[in-house]
Amino acid sequence: MFTNTIKKIVRAGLLVSLGLSFCYSAYAQQEIKIGVIYPLSGAAASSGSEMKNALELAADIVNNGAKTVPNLPFSAGGGLPNLKGAKIKLVFADHQGNPQIGATETERLITQEKVVAIVGAYFSNVTATSSQVAEKYKIPYVNPESSSSTLTQRGFKWFFRTTAHDDLFVHNFFDFFKELEAKKGIKVKQLATFNENTLWGNETTKLETKLAAEKGYNLVKTIVYPAKSTQLTSEVQQLKSANPQVVMQSSYLGDAIMSMKTYKELGFSPEMILANNAGFTDTEFRRTLGKDADYVITREVWSPDLAKNNPLIKQVNDLYNSKYKADFTGNSSRTFTGLMTLVDAINRAASTEPEAIRKALVETNIPANKLIMPWKGIKFDEHGQNVLGSGILVQIIDGKYNTVWPFDLATKDVVWPMPKWDQRK
Incomplete structure (x- = not known):
């Protein structure tokens, strides 16, 4: 009888353990980890801080909503609808304006943090090394701001740039x-x-x-x-x-x-x-x-006075200003747009598998009226370059x-x- 009691306790404990494990697993699936790599210290720390703010605003809109901008994608909040309400979790890395640090930090984000995609990295020379690591590991890389023309001339399969180039x-x-x-x-x-x-x-x-x-x-x-x-x-x-x-x-x-x-x-x-x-x-x-x-x-690529042609510009800028007491800049507005583009692709993919996300990025076709940028939209060519951007x-x-x-x-x-x-x- 004593032995049977012990077996029951063990069995019950195991079930509780399995239950906790299941709950943790289900909770873990509600977060989609995206790596973001920017200059958060050093000479460009101010620029990096503004872009970090823009990323956090975008993630907050996706996760929690923004009633004042009903025409912006994901403004209803509640996470990604095609992934059962999964929330975005940003994992930040600081490249300090150094290409080598950019490469090692990107590898850390991929191999240790297990991010499903990367957004970065402002400096073109850091974007070059950082995206090379992502290409090696076959992880989608969305570049919102770097304008060096050669970045989309390398024959990469996993690199996508939303901004126009130099x-x-x-x-x-x-x-x-x-x-x-x-x-x-x-x-x-x-x-x-x-x-x-x-x-x-x-x-x-x-x-x-x-x-x-x-x-x-x-x-x-x-x-x-x-x-x-x-x-x-x-x-x-x-x-x-x-x-x-x-x-x-x-x-x-x-x-x-x-x-x-x-x-x-x-x-x-x-x-x-x-x-x-x-x-x-x-x-x-x-x-x-x-x-x-x-x-x-x-x-x-952006200016608040263009709100006369696009109400979204003022609506989203007002959100940014109320939270950070500053206006968007051309840098931070592009960073915001880059993350929203990636999130759109992950949602359409209905998957966190890198290949599914990459395929969805290839098929991206976001119209102008869904952007805060004065562009004709976002659509990538065979090199991963948005062909609808302008300056x-x-x-x-x-x-x-x-x-x-x-x-x-x-x-x-x-x-x-x-x-x-x-x-x-």
Whole structure:
């Protein structure tokens, strides 16, 4: 009898154990782990923080809903409907702006955290190494912001980029110059390039040099400076001596701020600084420089003043602002869109199997009215490049970004030339 009692206790304990195991398993299935890798420390930590906020907002909308944006996908909340309400769990990694750390952290996310997909990584050179690891492990990789053209020229099967790329953005610069002359009577001929020397900046320099020659512009100076420089005095002196009308510049946040301070210090005042996004669109750029940030024109992919054409822009930006006391930027709005695109694919796949997610990404076709971006939609070509993305140009006036090109979308007339430093109020 004693033996039978022991057997019953053991059997009961086993059932309880199995029950707990089953409950844990069922709970575990309610979370879909997505790895996200961004610069959360180092010189671009401010940019990384804004993009982290955007990711958390997107996940919160999917998991818990957002009644104020009923037309946004997943705004009803409750998780992914095709996966029985499974919730998104973001697993963050910090690449610190270092390509090698990006690669090792991506491997950790895949092999130890067991994420089903990766979103990242802002820096093009980090995205290059990070996505290579994902390709090796056959894990879907969605890249919302990196614009280096070669990222989608590597023959990868698991890499998908939602943003447009630098080939298109640099063409936009020269389209702008042409229309500036035709519609505003402003003629630009003397150009200079001032770009950092990682993958993004080097590729941009090649594109700008090529197009300047093809389109008949005089490139009076080409400067490629070391990324994360501690001073830019000699480089700016070279620019000043070359006397360009327009400086086309590609810099991350720290370099963008430093260059503007050096321009003022040395009295360098070209007709225009035409920036290639990145540091020039970070909230910290305007916060640090104040009025000295005014009049810069930068290429962009998003601006709050475009809400007149798309109510979703204001509705989602208001959510972001209420939570983080700041507006979306071109970076964070793209990051938000990248995660929402991945979630859409996982839901359509009705699976967390990597191949099923990859196949759903290939079949993605999100219409413009479901996006907060001023794009025609999201649809990937055979290289994983969204073919429906586009760019705009914005100018900082009174501390705010205003769309100035394309001219039919402009909310303010372009101010040209930039006032000289000693003529500013």
